[in-house]
Amino acid sequence: MDIPSHPNNPATIEDVARLAGVSIATVSRVVNGKSPVVPATAQRVMDAVRELNYVPRAAARILASKRTNTLGLIVPEISGEFFAPMLRGIEAAAGEAGFDLLIHTTAYKKPEMRRHTLGEHNTDGLLVFIGSVQLAELTRLHSIGFPVVFLHQTAPEGLNIPVVTVENKKGAALAVEHLIETHECRRILYLSGPEGNEDSSWRERGYRLALEKHDIPFDPALVAPGYYSTKRAAQTMRELLESGLTFDGIFSGDDMAAVGALSALREAGLRVPEDIKMVGFDDIPLARHLTPPLTTIHAPTEEVGRIATDLLVRLIRHETVEMEILLPTELTIRQSCGCKIV
Amino acid sequence: MDIPSHPNNPATIEDVARLAGVSIATVSRVVNGKSPVVPATAQRVMDAVRELNYVPRAAARILASKRTNTLGLIVPEISGEFFAPMLRGIEAAAGEAGFDLLIHTTAYKKPEMRRHTLGEHNTDGLLVFIGSVQLAELTRLHSIGFPVVFLHQTAPEGLNIPVVTVENKKGAALAVEHLIETHECRRILYLSGPEGNEDSSWRERGYRLALEKHDIPFDPALVAPGYYSTKRAAQTMRELLESGLTFDGIFSGDDMAAVGALSALREAGLRVPEDIKMVGFDDIPLARHLTPPLTTIHAPTEEVGRIATDLLVRLIRHETVEMEILLPTELTIRQSCGCKIV
């Protein structure tokens, strides 16, 4: 009896117009702050809005304006530690630009459910993380001029889609060189990412480059799959250890795999860094809290998200954008490599 | 010249109707599979759909049907390790029920940006994680009969909103009793969650209950804030250690804080479990990979997400639902408590 709320009939623009004694066009104007309105009437409208608790129906807005004001994000899965910072960057940038975010993860869904859930009918543009959208769908989107930006993946042949990623090769080389130069490692294991993962193949090139530079022959036996997964990397390490393979250093393709490797090494009674030196990649928030604290290549993951989002927004606004942005990586020394922290 | 795609004019229901030689009503029927249509004409429609690459505009659908087919999820932040499993459960359940998911995180946004982004105008129901929505907004939603389900938080006084959570108190008691009975701890530190966090206060009750049961007096000095944050828990531990407080066991309110505590303890030269025994809560995927592997209370986090989503969907369909679901927790013994693993 106190608050004039209309339980099952949310106020519409017409209700507001009536209460304020103006036309719906005027209401629309003050709500969207577009064309000028006399302050006095604007105030009346705002009062009416407040009193009726009016919130514009998003659907009607989209239908009328042909814009969704929503960005789509497609990722394989929200892989805990790595993804959180990136999402933070994306959300922040999207919010600041006035866009909502529709997130779609492909890994949890059956293949037949993955089609068409995000596209031109419900978003103004798409952020696509490495390996999560079919080529056919991408080609279609591209052919209708739909804005797309890639995260950590360069565009397929023929599609000129902007990409934002990090200096994978350089970072990897940095990591491996540190192991070689400072800690005198000679047999360095590389824990790769999933099959065909682009980040991983760049990181492997960096690994090989560093080897070459120091005249260490490349040994294929020293490349093993870590899958960017703690669990699977641990499994791989167990098998490797059992096989009798010898190595004095590990460059893990990402920090999550490093966690698994650390775990398997400990189980086997091997000490890091005394027996085996290790360097990771990404610098997830957890890295500094591992035992030992993980020396790793810092990647500006939050920045990647933020910048990619900015790019997408500019694409949507028909501004010109860079086609490729490479963010710098750098070596962050902690203890797993054998360096002493004072 | 080969594929009949209309670059900038996505096909509408009318285009399909025209090509198939039927009315738009029939197209709608076929697309939505509602009322029966003669197989022959249905086939013609489907062919037309495929040929024109027709996808119904979500906005138009929502506007006409008054249903969004979207679930809203509001969380403070996507806190890496803990949240990933819950999200997996939510996404799976939402997908199976045919709903999209709109995710909104409050922690990354300025307070004034947090209002009204998710509500009755763009979702059919809301999943609200502990402490992320203002009471006023909740009251409003409740007053208009909008479906809401709480995750890890009971409803405020007067709002009968269903809640799904885990056996916090029982789990906490289990953890502390293990420390007391099996490992003879007498001075057990409790690392609490954020101020006012409901999970945390239940866990503290479990902690106290276990103490009481074994005639150990409660010492307020042994309750310190871990904030459910690795970083902040580490900071707290450093301060505690410096202050000279003594304790022989730690019950960490959640595993993320346990990671931080472990880290600070190591820095200080203290060994776990030799010098200090530790038990966590949640059993995040990482727990088994810590050094030492973390003994913790397993909480079925993915199940919580799944069940809460089911509940919400049933609420939306006007079915009756349980008002409170408590999922069981259990002690998962690894090594941080001092147990020897064979």
Add this chain to the structure above:
DNA sequence: TTGTACGCGTTATCAG
């Protein structure tokens, strides 16, 4: 500066 009227693409209702 403000109001009128139309269009956005679907769903739902009601005849046929």
Add this chain to the structure above:
DNA sequence: CTGATAACGCGTACAA
């Protein structure tokens, strides 16, 4: 089983 046609709520030329 199928076809007209009226909502759905808002943005926006265009007119006043």
